[in-house]
Amino acid sequence: MELKGLFLKANNELENTGNLLKSRRVICRKCAKPVSVARIRKNSFICPECGHYFQVRARRRILMLTDKRSFMEMDREMESRNILGFPGYEEKLSAAKEKSRETEGVICGEASIGGSRVCIFAMDGNFMMGSMGAVVGEKITRLFEYATDRHLPVIGVTVSGGARMQEGMVSLMQMSKISAAVKRHDNQGNLYIVLLTNPTTGGVDASFAMLGDITLAEPGARVGFAGPRVIEKTLNQKLPEGFQKAERVLECGFIDAIVPRQEQKEYLDRLLKLHGF
Amino acid sequence: MKDYDIVKAARSELRFTSVDFIGLTVKDFTELHGDRLFGEDRAVIAGIGRIGDTAVTVIGIEKGKSTEERIEHNFGSAMPEGYRKALRLMKQAEKFQRPVICFVDTAGAYCGINAEERGQGRAIAECLAEMSDLKTPILSIVIGEGGSGGALALSHADRIWMLEDAYFSVVSPESCANILWKTPERADAAAEALGLTAARLYELGLIDRVVRCDEIPELEKRIAEQIRELQGLSVETLVSQRYRKFRKVGY
Numbered sequence: 001m002e003l004k005g006l007f008l009k010a011n012n013e014l015e016n017t018g019n020l021l022k023s024r025r026v027i028c029r030k031c032a033k034p035v036s037v038a039r040i041r042k043n044s045f046i047c048p049e050c051g052h053y054f055q056v057r058a059r060r061r062i063l064m065l066t067d068k069r070s071f072m073e074m075d076r077e078m079e080s081r082n083i084l085g086f087p088g089y090e091e092k093l094s095a096a097k098e099k100s101r102e103t104e105g106v107i108c109g110e111a112s113i114g115g116s117r118v119c120i121f122a123m124d125g126n127f128m129m130g131s132m133g134a135v136v137g138e139k140i141t142r143l144f145e146y147a148t149d150r151h152l153p154v155i156g157v158t159v160s161g162g163a164r165m166q167e168g169m170v171s172l173m174q175m176s177k178i179s180a181a182v183k184r185h186d187n188q189g190n191l192y193i194v195l196l197t198n199p200t201t202g203g204v205d206a207s208f209a210m211l212g213d214i215t216l217a218e219p220g221a222r223v224g225f226a227g228p229r230v231i232e233k234t235l236n237q238k239l240p241e242g243f244q245k246a247e248r249v250l251e252c253g254f255i256d257a258i259v260p261r262q263e264q265k266e267y268l269d270r271l272l273k274l275h276g277f
Numbered sequence: 278m279k280d281y282d283i284v285k286a287a288r289s290e291l292r293f294t295s296v297d298f299i300g301l302t303v304k305d306f307t308e309l310h311g312d313r314l315f316g317e318d319r320a321v322i323a324g325i326g327r328i329g330d331t332a333v334t335v336i337g338i339e340k341g342k343s344t345e346e347r348i349e350h351n352f353g354s355a356m357p358e359g360y361r362k363a364l365r366l367m368k369q370a371e372k373f374q375r376p377v378i379c380f381v382d383t384a385g386a387y388c389g390i391n392a393e394e395r396g397q398g399r400a401i402a403e404c405l406a407e408m409s410d411l412k413t414p415i416l417s418i419v420i421g422e423g424g425s426g427g428a429l430a431l432s433h434a435d436r437i438w439m440l441e442d443a444y445f446s447v448v449s450p451e452s453c454a455n456i457l458w459k460t461p462e463r464a465d466a467a468a469e470a471l472g473l474t475a476a477r478l479y480e481l482g483l484i485d486r487v488v489r490c491d492e493i494p495e496l497e498k499r500i501a502e503q504i505r506e507l508q509g510l511s512v513e514t515l516v517s518q519r520y521r522k523f524r525k526v527g528y
């Protein structure tokens with residue numbers, strides 16, 4: 001990673017540079033102002049100058065939403081294989097592991113929120129853009145099955161470009177597999193709350209991201225099935241302002257509430273308590 | 278044939294479409310319209326009819342043949358209301374204990390502003406979740422293009438069949454080549470890598486049967502046999518077998 005210079009043009013990179021950058025600053029990609037990393041961290045990874053939402057790693061996301069030291073991870077050891085022998089996939093996986101410092105694109109486990117026991121998963125946008133392959137599908141499915149057996153609520157944080165091309169139909173069918181597990185959890189009267197973060201698109205949008213009992217989103221998050229460039233190319237026209245932004249998707253009737261990052265934990269806590277947890 | 282030639286064959290305008298397969302296999306086909314929520318999507322044709330001596334619900338993604346028809350059917354790219362019509366009629370099939378037959382042939386769900394604003398993602402997700410639990414047999418046959426989520430939405434079945442010259446893929450080979458190698462020119466290499474042919478998907482255990490083209494004349498008989506077999510199972514067995522079928526994918 002390039003660390004030269006005082007400023008780092010950063011969005012995702014913010015998290016990867018770790019302690020090295022504690023005293024440093026980044027240029028906010030939205031307002032272009034230099035902001036100290038320490039201030040951004042203290043401000044829930046929101047730019048204190050303009051309110052821009054920086055991407056948050058899965059592991060930190062879970063820390064931000066759950067009670068201190070309550071998270072117990074499940075299935076951390078699972079790693080992807082190159083099922084189809086897809087050219088260049090191993091290299092992509094190694095690069096993703098290095099970039100995200102995780103073994104795969106989702107982290108799952110059990111934790112508590114305001115004292116209530118929950119199952120939680122968070123996808124990681126730094127791992128091949130949060131794409132969903134067999135391991136992501138399997139981990140989320142196992143989490144739903146675990147939660148169904150124990151009558152636990154599931155909290156899910158999504159960020160994804162969709163199904164992972166390098167695993168072909170195996171990755172596409174993870175949509176079917178997870179949706180079936182969500183349905184079983186649902187049939188038993190269990191609660192599933194999903195928090196959509198930027199971006200949640202493709203096969204993830206067309207499956208478990210859209211199957212929550214309650215659907216929350218971060219301000220400004222892109223939420224949609226088709227990529228904006230694909231649509232522009234198909235229609236040969238410019239997309240309207242705010243298209244596929246969480247605020248617009250709420251107006252269209254597909255999101256229950258937009259919740260600012262600083263309020264999310266308290267919001268989840270309240271919803272859990274309203275469901276008797 | 279190379280994999281990319283199969284993709285091209287699956288897209289051929291001279292191919293049989295869902296209408297032809299319904300004509301070939303379903304007697305007394307009676308079309309039903311509308312999703313009861315927003316509208317009627319002609320990319321999905323659906324209704325009831327008879328296969329062998331069993332009343333069935335039939336759903337097909339239709340591309341149309343003449344230019345006029347192709348426009349009417351939106352080139353086989355369904356809107357959310359198309360998937361919601363399909364789901365409405367599948368629920369109706371469950372009520373009357375009719376097996377469901379889906380003919381799948383689409384380059385993908387429609388990508389447009391209106392489709393997004395009416396919840397294309399949610400419409401597909403609902404099909405997946407509800408079909409996983411539908412208490413009646415489902416057979417899906419990919420007769421041409423199995424284009425990503427738009428095709429998957431009607432493939433959450435007890436049995437998935439594919440014609441030998443059909444394809445089913447997570448992404449079109451052109452987009453895949455474009456994203457990975459920055460050129461659509463290498464679509465043939467992408468097609469190879471994606472493992473999207475019926476033969477390869479059968480080998481991977483993701484589909485249940487490859488239908489040879491010379492078997493098409495007897496397709497009604499084959500479907501009738503398959504329905505009978507599935508109807509022999511209790512509803513609990515049927516639904517739990519369907520769960521396990523998808524549960525084991527990739528693991």
Ligand SMILES: [Zn+2]
Pocket residue numbers: 028029030031032033047048049050051052
């Ligand atoms: Zn800023």
